[in-house]
Amino acid sequence: MRFPAPLIPGTLIRRYKRFLADVMLSDGRVVVASCPNTGSMLGCADPGSAIWLSVSESRTRKYRHAWELVSVRSESAPVLVGINTALPNRIVQEGIESGVVGELAGYESIRREVAFGEERSRVDLLLSAAGRPACYVEVKNVTAAVDNGVALFPDAVSERGAKHLRELARIAAAGARAVQFYCVQRSDVSEVRPADAIDPAYGQALREAIARGVEVLAYRAEVTCEGIRLDTRIPVACP
Secondary structure, three states: EEOOOOOOOEEEEEEEEOOOOEEEEOOOOOOEEEEOOOOOOOOOOOOOOOOOEOOOOOOOOOEEEEEEEEEOOOOOOOEEEEEOOOOOOOHHHHHHHHHHHHHOOOOOOEEEEEEEEEOOOOEEEEEEEEOOOOOOEEEEEEEEEEEHEEEOOOOOOOOOHHHHOOOOOOOOOOOOOEEEEEEEEOOOEEEHHHHHHOOHHOOOOHHHHHOOOOOOEEEEEEEEEEEEEEEOOOOEEOO
């Protein structure tokens, strides 16, 4: 996935009301940018951080600037993290279609946001092909990380995430293929773990879903100011 236009650098002043951020641009102007991430953004919203914004040409948008990337401290060097939660479905779909995600190859069509389940959910990607069970793929965006290359999900309590795991478990029990896919928008981690200290209920739901036949995939992405693409599968550890 490539950004349609060059991103604009800035410095984060503060994030507030979950959806807004005050940002100082390189020319000294301060703008209000939308923050397309409803999570806590653990480790990714420190004041003073270098961030990058996209700019919309639409005259109907209240906030023309949108926060896309942040530079965070890593064990060896700063790393770019993609914080826009509207992008992972597209990133994962492109990874499937390009053959990067070999585990999900061979399907003839991909549909987005398809209604399914007993709890009135919508699956992010529905893969289908003649002669094969349908494949339901739920995509989660991962940005939080701790020491030793460990990425964590979720970064805040996620009742919605647990609901999706229950839905996937039911789908798997009914004979379809069900996949929980973690799109890790940073290149400095080597595995994903459930954030049990933050949301123990989600961790329990994940383990139960795996026991009932849900597949779990995690792919790390290469994040640059030009675009974001999946490049490496990493393990999901549920000790």
